[in-house]
Amino acid sequence: MKKVSSLIIFSLFSLLIHAQSTPRCQHQMTPIKTTTSDTMDVLHYDINLDIVYLSKKSISGYTDLKMTTKHNGLTFVKLDLLKLSIDSINVDGQSISSWSYNDTILSFALVNAMNIGDTVICSVYYHGMPIKDPSGWGGFYFSNDSTFAFNLGIGMQDNPHNYGRIWFPCIDDFVDRATYDINIRVKNGKLAVCNGTLESTVIGTNSTEYRWKLHNDIPAYLASVAVGPYVAVLDTFHGANGAIPIAIYVKSNMVNQALASFANLKQILAAFEQYYGPYRWERVGYVGVPFSSGAMEHATNIAIGLGYINGTLAYETLFAHELSHHWFGDLVTCSSASDMWLNEGWAVFSESMYQEMVYGKEAYKDNMRGLLYDVLKNTHGRDGGYYALAGIPHNLTYGSTIYDKGGTVAHSLRGYLGDAKFFNMLNAYMSQKAFSSQSSTDFRDFITTNTGINVNDFFSSWVDEPGFVHFSVDSFYSGTGMNPPYSVQVWMRQRLNHKPNFANSNRVPITFMDNQWNRVDTIIEFSGVTGSQTYSLGFKPTAVFCDLDERLADATTDYAKVIHNTGLIDLPLTFSKIDVKQISDSVLIQMTHNWVAPDSIGITYPGLRISSRHYWTVNSIPSSNYDARISFHYYKGVDFDNDIIKNKDDSLVILYRPHGAMAWQKVKFTKTGPWIAGYIEVDHAQNGDYVLAAYDYNYLGLHDYKNVRGKLKMKVKPNPSSSVFNFEVNDDRPAYIVIYDSVGKEIAKVEMVCQVDKSKGIWSPNGLPSGHYIAVLFSMDGSPSYKTSIIISE
Ligand SMILES: [Zn+2]
Structure with missing residues (x-):
């Protein structure tokens, strides 16, 4: 998902600021585990809802849950369902008479105890007015003109964030995955768009039922429905897994805008397939909804603000961000909210990746440089401090650290592993972990195993700690040899920005060059504050560049x-x-x-x-x-x-x-x-x-004096100066100034010229060495009355 606020701001000095979303929540909360996917497992949801009269802002119907258990002797079912009303419940077709529902958790007894391998179908009949998130971002929306209804599966502020539970009973976490049938009855003239494939349409006198089926499994927050006066803009993507239909649902007068705004969609898909592996879903889909604060990556049915489909490519980055979730997030899902950087950091990284493919490597670099600048300058201000990516507090799940810094860390991992290992690893990860949830440490261990490069130190430093490392070439020495090979020693230095510990196992790109632009690129490895290595080169370098190609977001x-x-x-x-x-x-x-x-x-x-x-x-x-x-x-x-x-x-x-x-x-x-x-x-x-x-x-005595008799003040301008010092004293009695050097030796004497209510003197250092000097004001009787420092600059 992505919250969109502003796009580009220019500061006073026209420095480009890369403005990112600024979601903020008021309260820090501990994640609440409501239901448990440890004991129950929903295999399939069959959601059947009437969303016919949009002005009523309500839904009604039933959901069948095909469930199994992970433990023997299960007698109770607990489901997430938020602020709806229960009408009745059947278990395997048998009506049950009692259940418990507190607006958050629905629980009821099973007719027969379940053991591992058993399945049960629970049918929950319910109705009500589904809610929005307290933050205003996420939940179920009915447009005021009764034209549209749609859900966004994440509540930015609620705890848990998962918002399958606002419109159907479910196990609402990032782990439990199921397939879906979603059958929605709407008024004739409207269309209901859901995940997967439209299998059939049942047209009645006043209403029509749209029957959708999603064959791949997803967590409940990725299930979706959008109702509106839609038409489909259709195309086909010929991808690694064959032909995949593209269907973008917009208002009928927006077809040309959609064609123009999504002009590069197939190129973006091809880019992500190359980087991350095949698109493994049955449809590529977007649905335009009347929402102006971003988008949500419902699998195969991305909800995107209609305003972003404006016939230009201005919001292409947003389209690409959501599409990339069909690898990072939808295909391999973070296992908890505190691992959210695996979804959102990598989607932000993908905003640069698609640009590399569609617009070239410089576009990638420019985008990443802008992102890094923004992160270094603004992220701590937006999030109220410096945070590690892993284990992010609940109120910052959708903050700038997770999105923006997460994007820069993904980029640094690319630099750390090198392109070949990095992209091979991502392809393997998407293949081997498809349709599962993974934690940050799961991902770390996968990378180490897959690439043969131990990334424990990288993760300790870049993922598990707040702040930033900083690398520089401290100095280098090319020796006195006159003939090749030349022995060149390089000294590296690490510094820290709001980070507690120095990073180890660093791999920093450095580039040797001479005046003929002979060039050698290599990686220098070192741990801790400093490092040094000696290289044998065929030319004598006159410069050593640190990370010339900007591969690390230090x-x-x-x-x-x-x-x-x-x-x-x-x-x-x-x-x-x-x-x-x-x-x-x-x-x-x-x-x-x-x-x-x-x-x-x-x-x-x-x-x-x-x-x-x-x-x-x-x-x-x-x-x-x-x-x-x-x-x-x-x-x-x-x-x-x-x-x-x-x-x-x-x-x-x-x-x-x-x-x-x-x-x-x-x-x-x-x-x-x-x-x-x-x-x-x-x-x-x-x-x-x-x-x-x-x-x-205060040290320089530069403060302007106020011409009040009895309060002696001396002004010196300019200070520091290399050429001339002008002294002015708020007293018109005869006086002189003596200049001393830093060890107290008298250097010069300056006569003051009296004027009305003040006196002035002028002095030139005339080739004296730069440094710190003292000017002392004396009365004509030889008593010192004022002292100040002056600086002779070069
Ligand atoms: Zn996202």
């Missing part, structure tokens, strides 16, 4: 591009852009925005706060071929630069280091924009790391 957003011309180039989702001033030949540039704190080795500037959130890495080859100005974005945002920018008089600077093994140093820059957001611009881009830092205004 705490980075990267953008790599070959540039040929001068001009301004946006580097999307990296909070930076580059203005190429001069270029002699092509340059490959990789900009990495690192969503982790850099280490502060070598920070010796008093009063300087270095970012605890992020830094950038520039890697380009050949770096001598171009000259560029880089603009780094700063903004005083929550979880962004509000750790260093606290006050309008703070002084923002940028630091640089050639690589992770060297100390931070100051670089010249210009700042554009107001104090809360703008760009720090650095001329002559160099390979290495850049990080924002700020001097506290």
Whole structure:
């Protein structure tokens, strides 16, 4: 299923934000186990309902449940049924006189005790007005104009979420699977669309019964009905298992829109068959319903908002998401709500996968980069914290962690295993686990067995823990050899973003390149904080790139591009852009925005706060071929630069280091924009790391003074400065300033010029080394009256 809210938002600085669904619930609840599929097993449901007068918003009829038992001596049946009224119950054709029903659980005694191998048919006759979920998402809907009625099989807020029980008695969990006959009687002129195949139609004087049969087994939440003035848009998909009918049910005036909106449906099916194995269902089906907040993946009968079938491809990703559930969710179902990432994370991953097939590999990368950016920036805000995928709290079953972060972790597993093993494994998983439920650990163990790569450490870190790992190439050494083979040593570094433990058994793609663009790609394996490996190469690399092809969704957003011309180039989702001033030949540039704190080795500037959130890495080859100005974005945002920018008089600077093994140093820059957001611009881009830092205004004494006699204040602007400092004192008595270096040595004396109510002085450091200095104001009698820090920048 997918809740859809907004699609695309542009921020103040036109940074593309990948907005995802934001389902939120108010209460944390412990999952309630109502009935038990441990003792009972429903084999088949035969649902017979009248949904004739839609204005009454009610249903009536009966459901036959063919059941068996998993234990000997079963005497009682317990079924889920929510807020309907029971009319009568038969067990194997015999009417029973008593049952217990509390609006949630229906229980009754069997006529004869059941043993393993026995079956019984229980017929429950009932009626009532089926409910909606308290959140408004999920349940049974009757349109106000009495045109449509339909169900959505998940209640986003209810506990359990499973919503088969709102319209038929059932075992309503993710484990119990059954086949279905669904026979719905509707007013003539309407059509009832359900799962599977329309077997027959019985036309009466005023009403018509539509008889549907689903041959494959599904959990109850995937059973569906939609009633409306439908026509079928028909086609055939020739897939791996032969010809499969496609039937999309829409209003009669929407046929052309449906044809246009689903133009790529067969390509999407072919993509998923290639990636995940054959489509194993008897029909490909969608039904348009008057719902504007998403869609629900009822098996072979996806309920999709009519508004999304608008004749464009704008909602193709949503169609693909739901279709992918016919592998992840419907075919192999999560075994509990706390394993929901196996359904929804993989459906979100499939949103990128189908784009790879239909629109190309760059489309996949762009989509995944946008998703990862969104996850790193927004998911913890939406879900109210950082959560692990496995064992997600009940109120976050349909949250951004499960969907969006789940999608990025599936992508990382692809990078971890490599495409060949990854897709072979998924094909085998769908084949061997078809029509069953699996937990996160079941999936983990399957992968290890199937691929021969032990993924226990991957799951421990990426699935079972909150937060993010971060990988970087700390440094490399190509040695002094003049002839091949060259011995090249690479040092890796792991950092963490809201994650408790360092990950082990990491497999990080790295790329060696020289100035002739000779290239070798490999995987470096290491555990813990640091790792190192030595390689023998036929060329001497001048650059080593970390994850150049963005195969791992670690705490980075990267953008790599070959540039040929001068001009301004946006580097999307990296909070930076580059203005190429001069270029002699092509340059490959990789900009990495690192969503982790850099280490502060070598920070010796008093009063300087270095970012605890992020830094950038520039890697380009050949770096001598171009000259560029880089603009780094700063903004005083929550979880962004509000750790260093606290006050309008703070002084923002940028630091640089050639690589992770060297100390931070100051670089010249210009700042554009107001104090809360703008760009720090650095001329002559160099390979290495850049990080924002700020001097506290209290330390610098930069606060504006108020010209009140008796309260002496001194203002220094600009500060830091490389060329000139202007001093202003709110006192017009004669005075002078002495500049001292950091060890107290007198450097210069500045005479103050008196004006009305104030005095001013000006001083140039004239080639003094950059660093921290003290300016002290003296009265003419030699008594110090005010002291402040100044910074000479490079
Ligand atoms: Zn979904």
